[in-house]
Amino acid sequence: MKCILIPKHGEDIDNLLTFSDNFPQPARKPGQVLVKVQACALAPGDIRVMKGHCDYFQSPRGFPYIPGGDISGIVQEADEKSRFKRGDRVLCMFEIPRPLDGLAEYACVKEHLVEKIPDDMSFTDAAALTSSALASHNACESFVKPGDRVLILGGSGGCGTFLIQMAKNKGASYVATTSSDSELVKSLGADECINYHKEKFWQITKFKEDPFDIIIDLGVGRYEAYSMAKNSGVLKAGKDGGRYLTFSGDEPHMKIHNMGQTVKFALSILPRVFWTRLWPLVPRYLHHMDALEVKPGRFAKIIDMKLRVVIDPHSTDNTLELDGVKRAFHVMDKRAGHGKVVVQVAST
Numbered sequence: 001m002k003c004i005l006i007p008k009h010g011e012d013i014d015n016l017l018t019f020s021d022n023f024p025q026p027a028r029k030p031g032q033v034l035v036k037v038q039a040c041a042l043a044p045g046d047i048r049v050m051k052g053h054c055d056y057f058q059s060p061r062g063f064p065y066i067p068g069g070d071i072s073g074i075v076q077e078a079d080e081k082s083r084f085k086r087g088d089r090v091l092c093m094f095e096i097p098r099p100l101d102g103l104a105e106y107a108c109v110k111e112h113l114v115e116k117i118p119d120d121m122s123f124t125d126a127a128a129l130t131s132s133a134l135a136s137h138n139a140c141e142s143f144v145k146p147g148d149r150v151l152i153l154g155g156s157g158g159c160g161t162f163l164i165q166m167a168k169n170k171g172a173s174y175v176a177t178t179s180s181d182s183e184l185v186k187s188l189g190a191d192e193c194i195n196y197h198k199e200k201f202w203q204i205t206k207f208k209e210d211p212f213d214i215i216i217d218l219g220v221g222r223y224e225a226y227s228m229a230k231n232s233g234v235l236k237a238g239k240d241g242g243r244y245l246t247f248s249g250d251e252p253h254m255k256i257h258n259m260g261q262t263v264k265f266a267l268s269i270l271p272r273v274f275w276t277r278l279w280p281l282v283p284r285y286l287h288h289m290d291a292l293e294v295k296p297g298r299f300a301k302i303i304d305m306k307l308r309v310v311i312d313p314h315s316t317d318n319t320l321e322l323d324g325v326k327r328a329f330h331v332m333d334k335r336a337g338h339g340k341v342v343v344q345v346a347s348t
């Protein structure tokens with residue numbers, strides 16, 4: 001089958017990514033669904049896996065591997081008693097911590113990570129929704145309350161474009177976000193956009209006068225942003241419900257190759273989670289540990305929300321064309337996507 005391959009860990013996207021047209025098709029195991037892939041959406045995790053910076057907990061089964069974690073496609077084969085049958089249109093998510101081998105003509109996915117999609121949903125939108133909308137939904141369900149004043153750091157990215165809409169749907173009274181694309185985030189329902197290249201959210205007087213209940217950091221603010229939010233007073237104290245929710249660690253390129261580095265990573269996060277819980281005068285620091293938990297019916301619920309799906313213009317419309325895939329990887333690597341970056345895998 002045709003696919004994109006990565007032969008080893010590395011940083012050099014242009015030299016690492018290759019195209020193959022004779023890679024063996026995966027063999028379906030019981031409990032799995034064989035899917036003819038139509039589209040594959042990229043996420044920051046695809047870059048993390050490629051670079052191998054966190055290979056202790058997030059790596060492929062072996063090399064060469066097929067990158068890509070979120071797909072949409074058409075069911076080819078499933079168990080006899082499966083809820084899926086040949087011809088069903090579906091979306092599928094990768095199984096943590098492995099990529100789903102999504103940039104290929106065929107992929108095998110465990111049934112609980114597969115959901116049917118309606119006939120009027122495009123394969124591009126379906127792939128885009130999968131893990132980003134899930135992580136955003138899980139964050140919103142667990143941490144956003146009706147009436148909250150919410151600040152999202154990184155609102156124009158793959159998760160942020162869903163999170164803005166979900167926070168509004170959940171009843172947030174006010175949603176601000178940092179982004180360089182004010183038009184996009186406001187069209188999704190954001191009340192305010194802070195261009196972080198020009199001003200810092202912690203210096204804005206109106207936020208000090210009417211502080212946020214929750215700041216959700218989509219991996220772009222880090223501990224510095226927490227400290228600034230706390231010291232400036234733009235985020236409420238813990239006793240008044242102030243919360244700072246993070247999606248990742250402090251280092252943009254954290255390295256976790258062994259148990260020692262895993263412990264070091266945990267020790268950079270956990271003490272903050274505990275001391276801010278004990279000290280009511282500072283906002284609580286929260287880490288979104290189970291961002292990708294798939295509860296039964298969750299994808300169906302997300303599909304029913306009829307969210308607007310923003311597709312980044314660097315997405316490819318040529319099927320598995322190598323230069324297009326490389327461009328898409330570069331956008332993810334720079335954290336420059338606006339909405340989701342999606343690679344077309346098939347033409348139907």
Ligand SMILES: NC(=O)c1ccc[n+]([C@@H]2O[C@H](COP(=O)([O-])OP(=O)(O)OC[C@H]3O[C@@H](n4cnc5c(N)ncnc54)[C@H](OP(=O)(O)O)[C@@H]3O)[C@@H](O)[C@H]2O)c1
Nearest residue numbers: 043044131132135156157158159179180181218219220335
């Ligand atoms: N499948 C998933 O997507 C998934 C699942 C679970 C967890 N996560 C985690 O969730 C986080 C967010 O993922 P994502 O897919 O939304 O990321 P993304 O699409 O790569 O985010 C891109 C956005 O980040 C913004 N950005 C980049 N640098 C910034 C900075 N210094 N300050 C403020 N904004 C900045 C950019 O804004 P502008 O271009 O507008 O300036 C761009 O819109 C990541 O940590 C990821 O690992 C993702």
